[in-house]
Amino acid sequence: AQSVTQLDSQVPVFEEAPVELRCNYSSSVSVYLFWYVQYPNQGLQLLLKYLSGSTLVKGINGFEAEFNKSQTSFHLRKPSVHISDTAEYFCAVITGNQFYFGTGTSLTVIP
Amino acid sequence: NAGVMQNPRHLVRRRGQEARLRCSPMKGHSHVYWYRQLPEEGLKFMVYLQKENIIDESGMPKERFSAEFPKEGPSILRIQQVVRGDSAAYFCASSLFGTGNYEQYFGPGTRLTVT
Numbered sequence: 184a185q186s187v188t189q190l191d192s193q194v195p196v197f198e199e200a201p202v203e204l205r206c207n208y209s210s211s212v213s214v215y216l217f218w219y220v221q222y223p224n225q226g227l228q229l230l231l232k233y234l235s236g237s238t239l240v241k242g243i244n245g246f247e248a249e250f251n252k253s254q255t256s257f258h259l260r261k262p263s264v265h266i267s268d269t270a271e272y273f274c275a276v277i278t279g280n281q282f283y284f285g286t287g288t289s290l291t292v293i294p
Numbered sequence: 295n296a297g298v299m300q301n302p303r304h305l306v307r308r309r310g311q312e313a314r315l316r317c318s319p320m321k322g323h324s325h326v327y328w329y330r331q332l333p334e335e336g337l338k339f340m341v342y343l344q345k346e347n348i349i350d351e352s353g354m355p356k357e358r359f360s361a362e363f364p365k366e367g368p369s370i371l372r373i374q375q376v377v378r379g380d381s382a383a384y385f386c387a388s389s390l391f392g393t394g395n396y397e398q399y400f401g402p403g404t405r406l407t408v409t
Contacts, residue, residue, distance in 0.1 A: 187336070219400075226298070226385055226400035227337075273336055281350070282329075282398065284336035 187276050189285035196264055197293050204259040204288045206274030216257040217275040217282070218248055227273065233257065244268065264292050296321065298388050298401035306407045313373040313380070315404045319388030326369040327398060328361060331383040343369060376408045 188207045196202045208214060215234050219227040231242025238250040248259045257274060269292045274285040299318040307313050319326050324345050329337040339353040343363035354361065358376075363369040373380055383405050387398040 189336075224402070226300075226402045227387075228400070229397070281339045281342075281353070282327075282337070283339070284329075286334070286336045 187274050187283050187285040189272075189274055189288050191288050192286065193289045193291070195291045195293055198266055199263045201262050202260065202264050202268075202290065204272050204274075204290065206257045206259065206285060208255050208257065208274075208276045210255070210276060210278070214276045214278060216248075216250060217277065218242065218246070218257075218259050219273045219275060219284075220244075221271040221273065221287075223270075230259070230272075264290075266292050266294060268292050298386055298399050300384075300386050300401035300404050302404060303402060304405050304407070306409060307376045308409055309377055310375050313376050313406055313408075315371040315373075315384050315386075315406070317369040317371070317386030317388075317401060319369070319386075320390075320399055323388035323390050323399070325389045325391065326363050327387045327389075328369075328371050329385045329387065331385060331403070333382075337385060340371075373406075376406075378408050381406055381408045 186209045190205045217232045218230040220230050221227050230246050231240045231248055233240045233250045241247045246261050248257055250257050271287045271289050273287050276283045298320055301316050305313055326343045328340040330340055331337045341354050341361045342350040345363055346365050358374045360372045383403045385403045386401045389398045
């Protein structure tokens with residue numbers, strides 16, 4: 184069975200500071216990994232995805248994530264956050280037809 | 295190109311009533327997925343449909359819940375005899391292709407409140 188763990192439910196960070204949002208998954212098969220962002224009262228928007236190839240994936244809005252197979256992790260990073268990055272971030276794994284989502288990390292950027 | 299549309303955005307129902315949630319996929323997309331998000335939780339897969347077919351309903355509760363995606367018109371998620379525990383945000387996503395295409399586009403969601 185698949186599962187996705189986001190260890191931090193809330194992450195406050197000052198504007199222009201770096202941030203890392205952690206995601207670990209468990210799977211016995213190959214997985215495809217995603218990060219989505221959800222702004223208040225909106226649907227999910229794809230930030231980036233790892234399907235194969237380079238383990239460092241760059242996404243929109245300056246975010247990037249690194250796939251680490253040995254640690255079964257896919258942490259999301261941004262070197263300098265902006266106020267507009269305040270949102271809920273979800274890590275997800277897909278196998279077959281189904282996405283399995285983590286419980287989300289609420290990122291709050293403090294001015 | 296309009297994105298995935300869901301309506302209503304907010305729905306209030308009393309216990310025992312029926313709730314109907316609609317989802318219009320992106321133009322050209324024939325694959326629709328429904329997810330439920332409970333407070334403080336991530337999204338949970340419910341059902342995957344193609345036009346006129348249910349492909350995977352392994353995430354659907356066995357009773358009171360049903361979904362359809364007719365040849366014409368939006369996909370409908372129907373909840374009969376709603377209970378307080380059905381209060382959640384329900385998200386629809388669509389994709390151009392099914393298995394093998396991992397790009398799902400999400401709608402803004404319908405927030406169901408059962409009083």
